[in-house]
Amino acid sequence: MRQQFFLPLATYPEAYADAVAANAVAIASRFGAELHALAINPDIPPVSNALSKLLLDTPQMIRDAEASSRRRGQELLALVKARAAQAGIVAGVAEIAAPLAAIGDVACRHARYHDLALLGLEPGNTTARMVAEAVVFGAGRPALMLPGVLPEPTGHVAVAWDGSRVAARALADARPFLEKASRISVVTVVDEKKLHDTDAAERLAASLRHAGLAADALAVRIGDAAIGAGLQEKAIALGADLLVMGGYGHSRIRDFVLGGATEGVLADLRLPVLLSH
Structure with a gap:
């Protein structure tokens, strides 16, 4: 369809x-x-x-x-x-x-x-x-x-993964893009917050490979960089033309409170980013 x-x-x-x-x-x-x-x-x-x-x-x-x-x-x-x-x-x-x-x-x-x-x-x-x-x-x-200028298509998709509900929702919503990807990099930031699963990136990459997709896992550190900017910089450095991530935040009568990663993407978009909430 x-x-x-x-x-x-x-x-x-x-x-x-x-x-x-x-x-x-x-x-x-x-x-x-x-x-x-x-x-x-x-x-x-x-x-x-x-x-x-x-x-x-x-x-x-x-x-x-x-x-x-x-x-x-x-x-x-x-x-x-x-x-x-x-x-x-x-x-x-x-x-x-x-x-x-x-x-x-x-x-x-x-x-x-x-x-x-x-x-x-x-x-x-x-x-x-x-x-x-x-x-x-x-x-x-x-x-x-x-963004105003699209990167050259590479078929490489980066997935920001922390094992959370919104990350899982984004992963499901990105399925059509993942199925067309020539390469998928599952990126987990290990110095931004405590993760429940220390092997989260590799577990997801293995699941994607089991589904027939070319996926690998990557644990990264972003140091002092803001999480939104850091994720985009890592995706660009990997050669990805798309970053998939969950949209963190909530609203109360149009009064938005955004998570740091979401705010960083909306404030300074550097490559196409699929956000799902």
């Missing part, structure tokens, strides 16, 4: 760059998936303050902002369609208007109808960060974080 990938493209207050659409098509093409892109445009409530209307013409400013966002969304959707046609993959596009406070919720609801969400992350783009957090912790589906 062909996989269905979902690409949310919020357009306000900060729209995504063209690279997000292009990279999503490249990933969908690599894995033979259908891509469904949704531009989420702002529905800005009117301002009833008479003074603001007189001095600033706020209603016109709102209309201009909404129109500009719609145009940007249509540009991104057109780019998805054009790149998908070049790549020979099926791509569907749509657009929707949503209140600013509901953009993340809209992305979550649509992500639940797909196998995987593709989330572009750009330095300094708070809109992209907000959507990514919402989808990772609210959609109930795995999410693949995409």
Whole structure:
């Protein structure tokens, strides 16, 4: 069965760059998936303050902002369609208007109808960060974080493994990627926290090899590096083009408390990272 990938493209207050659409098509093409892109445009409530209307013409400013966002969304959707046609993959596009406070919720609801969400992350783009957090912790589906520049495909997947529930969930969600991998490195960080199973990496690698996958185990130390940055650096050093890890954190009415590894990835994404919560 062909996989269905979902690409949310919020357009306000900060729209995504063209690279997000292009990279999503490249990933969908690599894995033979259908891509469904949704531009989420702002529905800005009117301002009833008479003074603001007189001095600033706020209603016109709102209309201009909404129109500009719609145009940007249509540009991104057109780019998805054009790149998908070049790549020979099926791509569907749509657009929707949503209140600013509901953009993340809209992305979550649509992500639940797909196998995987593709989330572009750009330095300094708070809109992209907000959507990514919402989808990772609210959609109930795995999410693949995409940096601005994709590494050359190597077929090498690194799996961050500590034997926890979220790591196991990420491993299961990454199965389609693991089955296509030419090599899998199971990476366990041994100087970040106490592990229940000291042989966790080798146990998982043996299980993957038993399933017919080419896997090896690697225990690493990251020293003083932050866990998110350290895991990504190790994956890159190994030559991996994808890092799989559990998304640590919880939410209370959109107030996110992130684990250190998750925060490090969202704040400074260096290669594609599959996060699953």
